[in-house]
Amino acid sequence: MADLLVKLYALPPSGPIIEKLKAGGVEIKRAIGPEKRVVSEWAQNTFSKAWASECEVALSAQPATCFLAVKNSIIIGFACYDATAKGFFGPIGVDETARASGVGKALLVRTLEAMREAGYGYAAIGWAGPAEFFKKTVGATVIEGSEPGVYKDMVKA
Ligand SMILES: CC(C)(COP(=O)(O)OP(=O)(O)OC[C@H]1O[C@@H](n2cnc3c(N)ncnc32)[C@H](O)[C@@H]1OP(=O)(O)O)[C@@H](O)C(=O)NCCC(=O)NCCS
Structure with a gap:
């Protein structure tokens, strides 16, 4: 899977997207250190060991480079950068139960906004599975010849 590139100076504003979710009881927030284990265990149980590892990297930074979607104090989604x-x-x-209601888009836009605030001009989306989701929501474009990119030579479990 190829990597994608996003222009951080051309993002849609996150405010209205996040407000809409809030009305349905979903909050988008930056994770903090004490949540590290809960987040990585959730990522491992819901997705994979590799994503749990990336959550641990993101939650070892200060401030954490991980955002959560939370409903009734329960994680329903996450997004990281610099992981x-x-x-x-x-x-x-x-x-899975929370998809197709705008949570992914809110996490994506808020996290990319944080990357812009951290000083980046562009974001690379590594190993982008659902490329159409990223193209549609934030105008991502394919980086030609980027496969397997930084993931080459990864050790196997
Ligand atoms: C990809 C993912 C994060 C999307 O989350 P979501 O909460 O369902 O997405 P949203 O509801 O915010 O969708 C936003 C828009 O993108 C579209 N979209 C969502 N997933 C899509 C997909 N796989 N392909 C094409 N379009 C998609 C939606 O239709 C929606 O369009 P709209 O604004 O016109 O209604 C979610 O499906 C997921 O967790 N997938 C498994 C993990 C994964 O593949 N992650 C990416 C690897 S880097």
Whole structure:
């Protein structure tokens, strides 16, 4: 899977997207250190060991480079940056039961906004599975010849 590139100076504003979710009881918030284990265990149980590892990297930074979607104090989604490489967005995941209601888009836009605030001009989306989601929501474009990119030579479990 190829990597994608996002222009951080051309993002849609996160405010209205986040407000809409709030009305349905979903909050988008930056994770903090004490949540590290809960987040990584959730990511492992819901997705994979690799994503749990990336959550641990993101939650070891200060401030954490991980955002959560939370409903009734329960995680329903997450997104990280600077977890695989500097300037990389991802991973992102939303619980299956909470998909198709705007949670992924809110996490994506808020996290990319945080990357812009951190000083980046562009974000790379590594190993972008659902490329159409990223193209549609934030105008991401394919980085030609980027596969397997930074993931080459990864050790196997
Ligand atoms: C990809 C993912 C994060 C999307 O989360 P979501 O909460 O369902 O997405 P949203 O409801 O915010 O969708 C926003 C828009 O993108 C579209 N979209 C969502 N997933 C899509 C997909 N796989 N392909 C194409 N379009 C998609 C939606 O239709 C929606 O369009 P609209 O604004 O016109 O209604 C979620 O499906 C997921 O966790 N997938 C498994 C993990 C994964 O593959 N992560 C990415 C790897 S880096």
